[in-house]
Every structure is written in structure tokens, then in C-alpha cells.
Amino acid sequence: MSKAAEVQGRRFFEDYAVGDVYKHFRGKTVKESDAVTICNMVLNSASGHFNDDVMSGTAIGESIVYGGVTISMVIGLAAQDTAENAIRELAMDNIKLLAPVKHGDTLYAYSEVLDAAEHDEGGVVTFRHYGVNQHDKLVFQGERTVLIKKRPG
Numbered sequence: 001m002s003k004a005a006e007v008q009g010r011r012f013f014e015d016y017a018v019g020d021v022y023k024h025f026r027g028k029t030v031k032e033s034d035a036v037t038i039c040n041m042v043l044n045s046a047s048g049h050f051n052d053d054v055m056s057g058t059a060i061g062e063s064i065v066y067g068g069v070t071i072s073m074v075i076g077l078a079a080q081d082t083a084e085n086a087i088r089e090l091a092m093d094n095i096k097l098l099a100p101v102k103h104g105d106t107l108y109a110y111s112e113v114l115d116a117a118e119h120d121e122g123g124v125v126t127f128r129h130y131g132v133n134q135h136d137k138l139v140f141q142g143e144r145t146v147l148i149k150k151r152p153g
Contacts, residue, residue, distance in 0.1 A: 010084040011125030013087045016116045023031040024077050024109040027134075032103040034073075037060040042068060065101040074140045075130035077109035087115075087122055095142040099133075106134040114143065121147045 039049050039151065047054045049066050061117040101107070108131070125148050131140030 010142050011081055011148075012085050013116065013125065013148045014151050016113045016148075018113050018116055020113045022078075022081055022110065022111045024081055026077055026080065027108045028073050028074065028077060029106040029108050030065050030069065030101060030103060035103060036120050037049075038069050039066050039130075040073070042066075044068070044083075060100050060102075062102060065103065065105070067097045070097060070107070070131060071095060071142065072100045073107050074109045074129055074142075074146065077107065077131075078111045078127070078129050082125075083113055083146060084125055087147040087149060089144070089146055090124065091145040093118075093143045093145075095140075097140055099137055099139045101133065101139050105139075106118050107139070108132050108134075119147060121133075122147050124148075 011038070025123040035049065039045070042116070044066050046066075049063055052063050112128045113125060114128050114132070115124075117124045124145060126143060126145045127142065128143050130138060133139050
């Protein structure tokens, strides 16, 4: 990720080139309240997300953040640069949660352009998103395909 260009702002289909890698500007510290609220909203009651006592007997040693929260936060961090001009989301594929995220971890996002193709309504761009924690450990990787507006005019 060291060769990633920092980006910030609205991008149109024409701004994406296959092979580009972006380091997104923002980071997000995962608060316990963020993780618990989303678990409750989606009815995920797995004790691994709520019960430190149960998790103390595991190799992880404490509650972990629900993977759906990790995915959503990384995609959200990337959205400023990959979705501001999105018409619609088309697909999410090859989702991998590579390491546990704990309350208090800070997530950062990178995106790589895998494909960009013309479309009647705009352009279809496929990204591979990466999420890393404050120790630069890769915690998430997944692909996302989006229909994006072309530049006006």
C-alpha cells in the first residue's frame, strides 16, 4: 500500500484507471457503541461480540467487532472517493475478514481499481477495497462493483 496516492473528493468514471491504488483520507476508530448498536440493529446476538468473559478463554482474549461492521466501515471510508457519484451498487464479491477487529481499533481504507468499463448510464468500476488497522495489519479485503456517473458535458 506504500505506493497508494492519497485522494479526497468527488470522482467521475473518467477519473478511474485500472491499476490505480488510492489511500483514503479519513480513518475511523471503532467505538464499542458503534459495534453494539449495529449488532443489535441486525439482530446479531453472537456472544463473541458481547461477552468478554466467554472470549477471555479464546486465543483472541476479548470481544471482537462483528464483521459486518468492519466491512461497512471500510467501504464507508472508501465511499468519499469511490461512491460520491455512484448511480448504484452492482456487486460485492470475494469478501475476506483477515484478522479480528477489536473495540478501540482504528480502521483505514485503500482502494485499487481492478476494472473500468463504459456503460450506457455511466461507467462500471470494480474496486478491491482493503482495510487496515492502526498497526497497518490487513483486516479486510473485498471487491465492489459500482455504476458511476460520467463527467457532465
